[in-house]
Amino acid sequence: MKKILLILVILFVSNSYAKNNQAKFFEVVKSLCGQTFNGKTVYPEDPDHSFAGKKLVMHIKDCSEKEIRIPFKVGEDTSRTWILTKTEKGLLFKHDHRHDDGTPHELTMYGGHSDDRGTELSQSFPADKETHKLVPAGKTNVWTISFDENKKHFIYYLERHAKPRYKAIFDLTRLD
Known part of the structure; x- marks a missing residue:
């Protein structure tokens, strides 16, 4: 009985710690609301990659207590928006892709x-699970969004099958 109680306490503390870090992360992103930053693709270094050599721009905007929308521009393509949402399960990160007509x-x-x-x-x-249905090959995808320790860079990183697939770095020291 003591072991079960200990396990439950550990799970509760671990879950509280994770939710606290998620809330803090959300606030760090939100603190940049209204700002625009330039970035670059750093992986893959393949010159034939569809993002190769194109200017990357993210605009952290439309910030509320529960959601942050980050339009992400690749060259002249403005079809992408990252959405970070607070939910009961924690933070939800989605990629919203739209045609020119919306x-x-x-x-x-x-x-x-x-x-x-x-x-x-x-x-x-x-x-x-929604992603598994949309992109069967992306079933093992893990997106990581992060800041370096000095909060001078925002990093978007994608792994598939536990291997690097894409990485972009945005300079937070220079506003666009």
Whole structure:
């Protein structure tokens, strides 16, 4: 009985710690609301990658107590928005893709909920069931969005099959 009680206490404390870090992370992102930052693709270094050589711009905007919308521009393509939402399960990170007329792309709203390993400066989001259906090959996707320790860079990182797939870094010291 003591072991079960100890396990329950550990799970409760662990869950509280994770939720506290998720809330702190959300506030760090929200503190940048209204600002625009330039970035660059750092992986893959493949010159044929669709983002290669294109200017990356993220605009942290539309911030509320529960949601932050971050339009993400690749070259002239403005079809992407990252959405960070507080939910009962923790933080939810989704990719909203839209056509020029505002209608959703066929492949949109993929992402997942934060796991329990995150910190105030970094959160990881394993692919959810909706993503598994939309992108069967992306079943093992894990997106990580983070800040370096000095909060000078915002990093967007994607792994698939526990291997690097894409990484972009945004300079937070220079406003666009």
